[in-house]
Amino acid sequence: MSLPPMRRRELFAGAALTLAVIPAARAATARIVIDDYAFQPMELRIAAGTAVTWENRDSSPHNVVSSATPRVFRSRTMGTGEGFSFTFAEPGTYRYFCSLHPHMQAVVMVT
Amino acid sequence: MDEPTRRDTLECMLWAGTGLLWSVVGGVPRASLIGTAEAATAAAAGFTFAQVSDSHLGFATPLYNDVAGTTAEALRALGSSTQRPSLVLHTGDVTHLSKAAEFDAAQQIFGGSGLEMRYVPGEHDVIDDDGRAFLERFGRGAGPGGWSSFDAGGIHFIGLNNVVNLQAGGLGQIGAAQLAFLEADLRGRSASQPIVVFAHIPLWTIHAPWGWGTEDSEQAMRLLARFGSVTVLNGHIHQIIQKVEGHVAFHTARSTAFPQPAPGSAPSPGPIRNLPADRLRSVLGVTRVSRVEGNRPLAIIDTPLGA
Numbered sequence: 100m101s102l103p104p105m106r107r108r109e110l111f112a113g114a115a116l117t118l119a120v121i122p123a124a125r126a127a128t129a130r131i132v133i134d135d136y137a138f139q140p141m142e143l144r145i146a147a148g149t150a151v152t153w154e155n156r157d158s159s160p161h162n163v164v165s166s167a168t169p170r171v172f173r174s175r176t177m178g179t180g181e182g183f184s185f186t187f188a189e190p191g192t193y194r195y196f197c198s199l200h201p202h203m204q205a206v207v208m209v210t
Numbered sequence: 211m212d213e214p215t216r217r218d219t220l221e222c223m224l225w226a227g228t229g230l231l232w233s234v235v236g237g238v239p240r241a242s243l244i245g246t247a248e249a250a251t252a253a254a255a256g257f258t259f260a261q262v263s264d265s266h267l268g269f270a271t272p273l274y275n276d277v278a279g280t281t282a283e284a285l286r287a288l289g290s291s292t293q294r295p296s297l298v299l300h301t302g303d304v305t306h307l308s309k310a311a312e313f314d315a316a317q318q319i320f321g322g323s324g325l326e327m328r329y330v331p332g333e334h335d336v337i338d339d340d341g342r343a344f345l346e347r348f349g350r351g352a353g354p355g356g357w358s359s360f361d362a363g364g365i366h367f368i369g370l371n372n373v374v375n376l377q378a379g380g381l382g383q384i385g386a387a388q389l390a391f392l393e394a395d396l397r398g399r400s401a402s403q404p405i406v407v408f409a410h411i412p413l414w415t416i417h418a419p420w421g422w423g424t425e426d427s428e429q430a431m432r433l434l435a436r437f438g439s440v441t442v443l444n445g446h447i448h449q450i451i452q453k454v455e456g457h458v459a460f461h462t463a464r465s466t467a468f469p470q471p472a473p474g475s476a477p478s479p480g481p482i483r484n485l486p487a488d489r490l491r492s493v494l495g496v497t498r499v500s501r502v503e504g505n506r507p508l509a510i511i512d513t514p515l516g517a
């Protein structure tokens with residue numbers, strides 16, 4: 100029996116990433132900070148099943164809206180200190196933006 | 211009267227912070243400093259209206275901690291001046307987060323000013339409901355799309371909503387339905403009637419990487435091309451920037467809440483963070499526009515809250 104290729108690469112990448120393949124009961128999490136009209140990091144790589152939380156630290160409100168049609172996720176608009184979480188169950192490339200400031204764009208890559 | 215060269219025009223823009231009068235003569239802008247006899251003549255007679263913008267009620271940081279106060283001060287200054295405007299246009303971002311309490315505060319400040327107000331929404335006013343709550347309170351004369359037109363002082367005013375349905379990576383958007391409204395609204399109108407278009411996001415591209423422009427503004431400008439005097443008033447960028455193209459004068463207003471950096475001069479368009487507190491009042495303010503009696507161009511004056 101062999102792991103699917105993407106999985107294998109993660110296991111080889113180092114101990115920290117092995118968290119991503121443990122059972123769903125202890126699902127991995129990741130965080131994206133919104134500040135200065137930007138998502139940080141702008142490109143996040145995670146394993147399927149990871150719950151991603153966005154936190155708005157900017158003085159301006161922002162939201163998180165999937166660029167896909169139909170939209171995969173859409174947050175309410177977050178004021179300063181507010182957040183939003185979404186669990187990425189399926190592998191794929193998820194582009195998103197802030198619909199208030201559409202030049203703010205970023206991507207989550209799920210393997 | 212000498213017509214200024216293009217270079218004169220650009221140099222005059224640098225003076226905008228201290229208050230300039232703009233009058234567009236034959237499609238060419240003439241600038242004169244406030245306080246001069248020439249400026250007084252242009253502003254003295256006729257119909258006067260004002261623009262306020264980006265009051266962001268509900269916003270607070272240590273540096274910009276009294277946006278209700280600075281906004282109310284701007285309205286008081288307008289209401290008590292000898293050139294009390296017949297009409298005040300608010301070019302959006304009335305509130306910071308579209309909250310009911312913020313809309314309440316806006317109704318108190320603007321409604322309580324006794325001035326005749328007209329509003330278009332900013333992206334901060336349409337949060338999570340596409341502007342329904344905003345238009346219910348401030349959308350007089352506007353349908354569910356948030357656009358409207360009316361006549362006052364011989365000028366035809368058109369308020370546009372370019373802050374909804376924004377697309378990833380894009381700029382502000384007028385949209386097909388609103389362009390159809392604009393086309394119908396202008397059809398058959400005399401080309402000699404002065405037109406004032408007001409909308410939140412600039413209707414010309416000031417800085418695309420920050421989203422400071424409108425995707426389909428060129429289509430709107432094409433519909434306006436045959437008119438002899440078109441003045442476009444916008445907000446959103448919290449600073450004065452002006453441009454004249456043919457018979458069209460573009461102008462963005464200061465905020466009454468907080469200033470934003472010059473296009474591309476900072477990592478992000480967020481509020482200017484290192485402003486000395488004693489300079490705050492010089493970067494907030496209002497815009498006044500006069501129509502001189504007769505078929506003369508509009509004159510634009512920006513007034514900061516303080517020096």
Ligand SMILES: [Cu+2]
Nearest residue numbers: 161197199200
């Ligand atoms: Cu945003």
Ligand SMILES: [Fe+2]
Nearest residue numbers: 264303332446
């Ligand atoms: Fe604003």
Ligand SMILES: [Fe+2]
Nearest residue numbers: 303332333446
């Ligand atoms: Fe805005």
